[in-house]
Ligand SMILES: O=C(O)CCC(=O)C(=O)O
């Protein structure tokens with residue numbers, strides 16, 4: 673089943689933004705979830721992010737390679753327990769690179785730039801990834817419209833979804849408002865935004881409780897976003 677035969681084709685949501693339904697097979701989802709559970713443990717484990725305005729993010733987070741805090745990156749959990757962040761695993765970078773290949777490289781009609789059917793923008797395929805941000809969402813958690821703008825690199829951001837389905841809202845670079853496209857991200861889906869979509873606003877307006885594949889053994893949703901500092 674992991675030869676891609678039964679997978680839905682990639683869907684371009686906006687130029688540079690591609691949804692890959694069913695990208696991770698059930699075994700890969702279990703493997704990634706087991707890793708997320710290890711990463712969530714202290715030191716430098718899962719934490720609630722406090723915003724400068726006094727609010728808290730409803731999704732709880734843990735970083736790999738670099739620790740994100742509003743608004744920047746550090747090597748220690750500066751707004752958590754102060755411990756050094758866990759390393760970013762090479763294999764996760766390889767998983768992200770495979771998403772780039774499928775989204776921009778080998779997808780029908782979407783080969784590399786410079787080839788006859790390549791996208792009309794450059795994707796930095798060879799920039800090594802060095803950040804993983806893992807978000808844990810319970811039934812009521814959400815993430816407001818924002819841009820991933822604390823990275824210096826324009827390498828595409830790759831996300832993997834586990835557990836409950838969410839509504840992922842993908843907008844544009846000009847502001848938080850419409851137009852946007854709502855995409856249902858299910859367990860095992862990947863999503864990538866690069867090229868002209870790299871600095872676009874996006875968010876998670878809702879989780880659909882109880883929609884996780886029962887065999888995964890997860891309540892709620894976990895996303896893993898992979899980035900380059
Ligand atoms: O949970 C998701 O799919 C998106 C997370 C996100 O946008 C972020 O971590 O910046």
Ligand SMILES: [Fe+2]
Nearest residue numbers: 818819820874
């Ligand atoms: Fe984001």
